[in-house]
Amino acid sequence: MRWHELKAELLSIGSCRITGLDAAGYIERSSAGPGAGGPGSLFFSSEGRRVRLSVAADSPIEILHEGEGNAILRFGLTEVIGLLEKPALHCPRQAYITVTGRCIFSCKYCPVPLNHGRAKSPDEIADMIESVADRIDALSLTSGVLDSVEGEESRVIEVLRRIGSQTVPIGVSIYPGPKTPEKLFSEGVLEVKFNLEAATPALFQEMCPGLSWDEILRSLDQSVALFGEGRVFSNVILGLGETDEEMDACIRLLTERGVIPVIRPLTPAAHLSSFSRPVPSRLLKISTMHAHALKDSGLDTRKARTMCTLCTGCDIVPGRDYK
Template structure:
């Protein structure tokens, strides 16, 4: 089976049960995003390709760890040899750190507000990066919102100032103010990700009450001016109720504006519990839309140095998952 087709099938399930030799050093923990507060996740690699699985003892996918990272994936009667990847922080090759693990907003698909996680101190963040410095090539930051969007931005900027010490490519994804792109650029951040989350403003209003869709668009457009085409990203969830036509229109609007979409299959948690994950067939259709739009806009997702598009564990990424 072609890797793209296999990965679509695996992402449509999204989880695996892990058996075999102890594998704690290969398990990644999340304090933000759809996996926050879960049992952890593993990254399974086959050659240069990778896919992330949430750990679930009831999953129909089984990964047998044979020791030293050597692993076999069992799926629908197929045995696929590969390896488990050691995470830096959250994902392989990066220190991808959640600054604040709580949020005052209540986006329906997000479990972070239910976790009541804490804010990491600058000393703690520096220590996390130092602990994995020998096996990472980039640092990425994301964050909830502890008290206000403005206060969160100010704190993340202080974190960024300290992380410059490591001299690594730095990516940041937070909810932006109008001045966030300039402030991050002035500090030396290389890439930014401001998330539309939903394919239409109507869906966004339903899913993210209290947040502003057009605010994110303003930040994206300003970021392309400052950081350049292909250095700006935006998450769009697949499976919130949008049609393929609406999703295609959103993808094309992003790419024509110079933004690389990050198309994330819905993980049905928090207020979306019980919703279906997008099917493998739909993920493949969306991949084709994504690939065409990037090609027409002359954008190359393989050039990403930080954050989700560089990792490519949770999503199908044109150029990476061929």
């Protein structure tokens, strides 16, 4: 079984149980996104390719830790020798930091509004980056919305000014206001990610009441003009109720603009806890559509230098997980 085919099987389950020696030092806990507030997750890699799985005692996927990060992944008749990777902050080789761990919006798939997180100070974030400076190749910032979109934009700008110029590239993913792309570009950010989240405007309105699909699309267009093609990204969740045809159309809507889509399999959580993860066959079908759209638009995921497309843990990434 090729890696991306195995990864589709793994992502459709989304969890693993840990056996063998203590692996506590390899487990990370998220404060943002669908995994926020959960039991933690770990990163397994083999031959430079990576998958992130949450920890669950009843998972059919076993990861046997043999010590010092050496591990064997077992699933059915498949056995893969690899490594557990220690996260720097949130993921391996990156300081991927959530500025504000709470949100005034209530997107149905997201548990962050239920977690009552807090906003980190610029000094606190600077200290966090310093603590892992020798273990990172990228710095990425994301955030909920503490009080307003404009307020969160200002908070992230304040963080960027506090940390100053860095020796590694910086990526930022927040909900954008009208001038967010311009402001982030002026602060030296290399890449941005503004998330459409859903494959259609109607589905977005259902899932993210109070937010605007069209405003995000405008921000993506502004960003490509500033940062360049292939330096702008957008999450689109697979499994919210869209058809394959709608997902394909959304992928091409983005790639034809110079935006690299991040196709994120749904993690059932919050108001969508009764939903199911996408099955492996659908993950592979959509990944093929994704690969064709990227090729047709001349976009290369291997050039990404920050955020999710660099990490690849949560998604099948054409160009990185398979050629």
